Amino acid sequence: xxxxxxxxxxxxxxxxxxxxxxxxxxxxxxxxxxxxxxxxxxxxxxxxxxxxxxxxxxxxxxxxxxxxxxxxxxxxxxxxxxxxxxxxxxxxxxxxxxxxxxxxxxxxxxxxxxxxxxxxxxxxxxxxxxxxxxxxxxxxxxxxxxxxxxxxxxxxxxxxxxxxxxxxxxxxxxxxxxxxxxxxxxxxxxxxxxxxxxxxxxxxxxxxxxxxxxxxxxxxxxxxxxxxxxxxxxxxxxxxxxxxxxxxxxxxxxxxxxxxxxxxxxxxxxxxxxxxxxxxxxxxxxxxxxxxxxxxxxxxxxxxxxxxxxxxxxxxxxxxxxxxxxxxxxxxxxxxxxxxxxxxxxxxxxxxxxxxxx
Amino acid sequence: xxxxxxxxxxxxxxxxxxxxxxxxxxxxxxxxxxxxxxxxxxxxxxxxxxxxxxxxxxxxxxxxxxxxxxxxxxxxxxxxxxxxxxxxxxxxxxxxxxxxxxxxxxxxxxxxxxxxxxxxxxxxxxxxxxxxxxxxxxxxxxxxxxxxxxxxxxxxxxxxxxxxxxxxxxxxxxxxxxxxxxxxxxxxxxxxxxxxxxxxxxxxxxxxxxxxxxxxxxxxxxxxxxxxxxxxxxxxxxxxxxxxxxxxxxxxxxxxxxxxxxxxxxxxxxxxxxxxxxxxxxxxxxxxxxxxxxxxxxxxxxxxxxxxxxxxxxxxxxxxxxxxxxxxxxxxxxxxxxxxxxxxxxxxxxxxxxxxxxxxxxxxxxxxxxxxxxxxxxxxxxxxxxxxxxxxxxxxxxxxxxxxxxxxxxxxxxxxxxxxxxxxxxxxxxxxxxxxxxxxx
Numbered sequence: 001x002x003x004x005x006x007x008x009x010x011x012x013x014x015x016x017x018x019x020x021x022x023x024x025x026x027x028x029x030x031x032x033x034x035x036x037x038x039x040x041x042x043x044x045x046x047x048x049x050x051x052x053x054x055x056x057x058x059x060x061x062x063x064x065x066x067x068x069x070x071x072x073x074x075x076x077x078x079x080x081x082x083x084x085x086x087x088x089x090x091x092x093x094x095x096x097x098x099x100x101x102x103x104x105x106x107x108x109x110x111x112x113x114x115x116x117x118x119x120x121x122x123x124x125x126x127x128x129x130x131x132x133x134x135x136x137x138x139x140x141x142x143x144x145x146x147x148x149x150x151x152x153x154x155x156x157x158x159x160x161x162x163x164x165x166x167x168x169x170x171x172x173x174x175x176x177x178x179x180x181x182x183x184x185x186x187x188x189x190x191x192x193x194x195x196x197x198x199x200x201x202x203x204x205x206x207x208x209x210x211x212x213x214x215x216x217x218x219x220x221x222x223x224x225x226x227x228x229x230x231x232x233x234x235x236x237x238x239x240x241x242x243x244x245x246x247x248x249x250x251x252x253x254x255x256x257x258x259x260x261x262x263x264x265x266x267x268x269x270x271x272x273x274x275x276x277x278x279x280x281x282x283x284x285x286x287x288x289x290x291x292x293x294x295x296x297x298x299x300x301x302x303x304x305x306x307x308x309x310x311x312x313x314x315x316x317x318x319x320x321x322x323x324x325x326x327x328x329x330x331x332x333x334x335x336x337x338x339x340x341x342x343x344x345x346x347x348x349x350x351x352x353x354x355x356x357x358x
Numbered sequence: 359x360x361x362x363x364x365x366x367x368x369x370x371x372x373x374x375x376x377x378x379x380x381x382x383x384x385x386x387x388x389x390x391x392x393x394x395x396x397x398x399x400x401x402x403x404x405x406x407x408x409x410x411x412x413x414x415x416x417x418x419x420x421x422x423x424x425x426x427x428x429x430x431x432x433x434x435x436x437x438x439x440x441x442x443x444x445x446x447x448x449x450x451x452x453x454x455x456x457x458x459x460x461x462x463x464x465x466x467x468x469x470x471x472x473x474x475x476x477x478x479x480x481x482x483x484x485x486x487x488x489x490x491x492x493x494x495x496x497x498x499x500x501x502x503x504x505x506x507x508x509x510x511x512x513x514x515x516x517x518x519x520x521x522x523x524x525x526x527x528x529x530x531x532x533x534x535x536x537x538x539x540x541x542x543x544x545x546x547x548x549x550x551x552x553x554x555x556x557x558x559x560x561x562x563x564x565x566x567x568x569x570x571x572x573x574x575x576x577x578x579x580x581x582x583x584x585x586x587x588x589x590x591x592x593x594x595x596x597x598x599x600x601x602x603x604x605x606x607x608x609x610x611x612x613x614x615x616x617x618x619x620x621x622x623x624x625x626x627x628x629x630x631x632x633x634x635x636x637x638x639x640x641x642x643x644x645x646x647x648x649x650x651x652x653x654x655x656x657x658x659x660x661x662x663x664x665x666x667x668x669x670x671x672x673x674x675x676x677x678x679x680x681x682x683x684x685x686x687x688x689x690x691x692x693x694x695x696x697x698x699x700x701x702x703x704x705x706x707x708x709x710x711x712x713x714x715x716x717x718x719x720x721x722x723x724x725x726x727x728x729x730x731x732x733x734x735x736x737x738x739x740x741x742x743x744x745x746x747x748x749x750x751x752x753x754x755x756x757x758x759x760x761x762x763x764x765x766x767x768x769x770x771x772x773x774x775x776x777x778x779x780x781x782x783x784x785x786x787x788x789x790x791x792x793x794x795x796x797x798x799x
Contacts, residue, residue, distance in 0.1 A: 102762050104447055105474035124783075125769050128776075190620040195638055217623045220776050304565040306622035307772030321440065323765030324470065 004065045015059035022053025051077070090337065097330035104324055115331035129312045132224045133339075136311070137292040139225055143232035144288050145281065148239025153269065155240070156247050166244070169237035177234070181301025184230035188215035188302075220308040227302055227309060231292070239284050246280035247273060286347050290340045312336050397428040398698035400687070401459035403442035404719075405435040407658045408650065412718035416512075419714055420705045427698045432456050450476055455690040457699040463501045463511045463684040465590075465764075466756030472508050477688040479506035483700060487707045492725045494680075496749040500757055501686065509686035510707045513721035516646045516740050517752040518575045518673035518681040521631060524666065526640045530556035536641075536671035543579050543609050546674035550616045553640040560616035562639035564630030567754060569614075569621070569775055570768050572643050574753040576613050579675025580606040583748045590751070590758040592797045598789045607785055611778040622775070635660055635668050643673050645683070645755075649736040650720040664735060672743070680740075680747040683755035684724060759795070766791035 026049045034042045054077060061073045100111045119126045151169055155162050172180065189198040190213070196204060203211040216226040250273060258268050296313030303309030305318065312332050320329025404413045410433070417429050434442035439460075446459055455476065461467040471477045484490045484507050490498070493511070501507055522536055530553045540546045550560035563569060578586045581602040588596030589603075596602055618639065624630055631648045633639040642648070652668045655661045662668050672679075687706050693699045705711040712723040717732045726745045730738045751757030753764060770787035774780060792798035 103473060103760075104450065104470045104476075106451070124773050124787075128773075185623065185625070188623075190623055191618075193638070195633075195636075214619070215623075217620050302623070304622065304625060305772075306566045306775075307769065308622065308776045310772075318765055318768070321444065322768075323762045325762045325765070 015056040018056030022049050025049035093330045097334045099327045101327040102325045115328050129310050135224045139228035140231045140292045141288045144236045144239040147236035149243050151240040152243035172234045173238045177298040178301050180230050181298040185302050190214040190217045242284050246277045250276050293339050398695050398702050399430040399432050399456045401432040401456035403439040405433050409719050412715040415714035416711050424701050457693045457695050458687045458702050462756035463509050463686040464751050464757030465760050467509045468503045469760030472503050489707045492727050494749050500751045509688045510703045511684040511686040511724035512706050513685050513716050514724050515683050515721050518676045519646050520671045520673045521642045523634045524669050540674035543675045559618045559639040562630040562633040562642045563617040563621035564624040564627040568627050570754040570771050573771050575643050575673040576610045577606040580609045583679045583750045598792050607781050614778050680743050680749045683752040763795035
């Protein structure tokens with residue numbers, strides 16, 4: 001391992017400077033506070049100094065000219081960070097979900113699966129959550145796939161100004177869910193009479209009174225179906241982009257060959273393009289489903305935490321932060337994680353397998 | 359990475375680290391002084407219009423009374439205190455409490471901070487400042503645990519206020535006067551039928567939490583102050599499964615039947631209050647912060663004229679009852695500057711401090727001896743009731759129930775709103791919520 005070692009004096013000096021500066025800086029900051037423009041940034045500064053210290057160590061390692069060692073050294077900080085801040089906290093949440101922690105003071109008394117039992121045993125709010133999430137997920141995925149594929153096929157016809165339309169269809173994705181939730185909340189305002197506004201007002205002016213709707217305040221369960229509208233509006237463009245990428249990667253030779261064999265344009269799509277797009281559809285479903293299982297911001301903006309539009313994310317928020325019932329909130333969070341994991345992990349495993357085969 | 363680039367990056371790091379360490383040494387923390395406190399750090403979420411001005415006015419008095427103590431205003435913005443509470447919880451967990459912090463008086467303080475042993479009883483302070491004798495006698499048990507008060511109430515807001523539009527009532531041919539004729543909810547519902555027949559919404563309702571606000575006032579209006587208090591004692595003297603609660607639920611269902619169907623899509627309470635001043639609805643039951651929204655000049659208010667554009671009465675069936683909520687300050691265990699913290703609480707409890715704060719915040723003094731000439735017409739009205747009425751605590755605003763319990767009740771109310779025929783299962787859920795809290799055996 002240490003077969004090759006080239007001592008380069010300037011590098012060594014630099015490394016020592018870094019190590020000393022980093023260490024001194026950490027020690028000093030530990031004892032004092034760094035306040036810039038009224039903000040206490042001591043912890044960030046300590047982190048930076050730690051990185052300086054670590055950079056010195058990496059420099060020394062680099063002199064060994066061992067690529068494996070160097071890459072491990074370079075990856076180590078982010079691996080440690082991910083291990084702590086992602087997997088560590090997942091483990092922590094699981095641990096909290098098995099306790100009786102209620103109130104501000106942590107209480108790690110063992111409760112077994114009690115918090116999960118409370119959710120599944122005759123808890124009408126959780127039933128609504130599961131139903132709403134299911135309804136939202138199905139509507140959202142189907143809507144995005146159908147509209148996304150439709151738009152992709154339209155743009156696939158090599159029409160003029162394709163780039164412009166692609167941009168227009170993609171733009172909604174750059175808006176955050178909370179903003180589009182607020183705006184769609186105005187559009188789908190269910191008020192009637194002289195308070196009528198938004199889409200209902202447009203329908204009234206156009207004489208389409210039959211289309212005037214209560215939107216997402218429709219008595220449950222169907223109110224939830226309307227929350228799909230803004231979500232589909234926002235992400236069908238993204239699905240379109242995925243499909244267009246897929247279509248571009250299908251060789252023109254295949255289309256030509258089909259045309260020579262006398263296939264109509266419709267048949268080309270039916271027998272050539274769509275079957276070849278199946279992996280794209282799978283990716284799209286995975287990406288969209290993990291979004292919809294975790295949906296929170298859009299629904300909060302639309303429904304203001306109304307129970308008829310409740311989803312697990314909102315239930316977790318109110319339970320944990322309004323109700324200070326940390327154990328129960330953690331249990332809801334863990335269930336959300338499991339629902340996403342059930343979907344994503346098989347996909348990841350499958351991907352890894354195909355990659356190793358290649 | 360090429361060597362050149364690497365050296366550049368390294369040089370950058372060295373410079374950054376040198377600058378940081380230089381800054382770090384340049385601003386050492388003032389060492390905590392054991393005797394003769396030099397500062398007091400007070401934590402709150404008062405950053406909005408009105409409340410921040412009120413806090414500034416109170417700080418001015420503090421600085422005049424205690425010129426040797428530096429006041430550190432650790433206010434955290436956002437989410438009506440939600441963000442601040444999260445920051446506070448983190449600081450408490452890290453053993454770094456501010457010298458005093460804002461908390462809703464009542465169970466939100468007791469269940470959170472008293473139960474966790476994070477704050478000290480304030481018997482001495484209440485005695486030395488004479489606060490005990492100037493607070494309504496019915497208030498003290500609501501902010502105490504085992505007879506010891508744990509927080510200094512600075513301001514008082516009233517929950518059970520009925521806001522109404524006199525023009526809408528006149529147009530609907532209503533002759534009853536909400537200020538005197540709504541001794542029972544039935545009298546109110548009779549007027550609602552008239553309003554409904556005239557094609558207006560009788561009772562406007564806003565975002566889901568305003569339904570909890572409505573629920574508490576309908577319940578008090580049905581069962582009265584004594585039985586309402588009995589719901590929250592340990593063990594409850596009013597039976598959650600009993601006929602009183604059943605009657606309250608029936609009235610709540612009836613009240614909901616007069617509300618606007620789009621309530622849950624409204625973003626907050628203001629939209630519902632505005633429906634009253636716009637003439638779309640006749641009534642709105644909302645806390646007295648609505649007065650500032652109606653009467654203040656733009657942009658923070660609608661600049662309306664009291665009595666002609668809008669008017670107020672005590673919520674139906676709750677005449678003689680003051681359903682309160684209050685912001686208060688506590689004395690932490692392990693404060694860095696305990697003496698200065700007591701000085702701050704003394705100012706917060708004082709007549710001068712409360713007279714400076716409350717007119718700007720739009721609330722009334724917790725003390726009953728404030729100079730009423732400083733206050734708005736509504737506040738003077740409320741202050742009269744504060745001295746003479748029976749005081750009960752609000753559920754929605756943290757006085758009577760611990761947060762976990764209040765949240766379960768909120769869930770039950772939300773579920774009930776989706777189907778108001780399910781009165782039976784609503785009551786079962788209320789009983790279960792009490793049992794889960796541990797108050798009901």
